[in-house]
Amino acid sequence: MGKLVTEMLKGTLEGIVLAILGRRPAYGYEITAWLRDQGFSDIAEGTIYALLVRVEQRGLVDVRKVPSEKGPPRKVYSLNAQGREYLEEFWQTWSFLAGRLEQLHKEGPQT
Numbered sequence: 602m603g604k605l606v607t608e609m610l611k612g613t614l615e616g617i618v619l620a621i622l623g624r625r626p627a628y629g630y631e632i633t634a635w636l637r638d639q640g641f642s643d644i645a646e647g648t649i650y651a652l653l654v655r656v657e658q659r660g661l662v663d664v665r666k667v668p669s670e671k672g673p674p675r676k677v678y679s680l681n682a683q684g685r686e687y688l689e690e691f692w693q694t695w696s697f698l699a700g701r702l703e704q705l706h707k708e709g710p711q712t
Contacts, residue, residue: 607643614644616691618652619680622662623688626679629653653678661687 610617621632632653633646653676656662661684666674680688 610641610644613695614648615652615656616688616695618649619656619661619684619688619691622678622680623685626677628667628675628677656684660684 617636618632621627621635627635629650630646633644633649636644636649653662657664657678661681662678663681664676664678667677669675
């Protein structure tokens with residue numbers, strides 16, 4: 602993944618992770634693995650765990666501990682009502698920005 606993609610991803614990663622959790626509960630490694638499967642190969646597991654701590658502190662997710670076959674219990678994150686509201690706002694903002702960028706792209710450079 603190039604540097605530009607990495608920089609752009611920083612601003613949207615929280616919304617992406619919340620969208621994943623909006624589909625189903627997951628733990629940090631599952632989220633990281635899914636992102637890597639989708640081509641985001643440079644995302645470090647630690648980045649996702651730090652993000653999950655932040656969204657938990659902001660009250661956007663619920664957390665439950667589930668026994669693990671190996672090691673300590675896993676923290677499974679699920680989107681709660683506040684998180685769903687935030688995700689809806691994220692998608693509205695994304696749609697607005699994507700529309701403006703597409704319009705700029707179609708218009709091409711000014712001479």
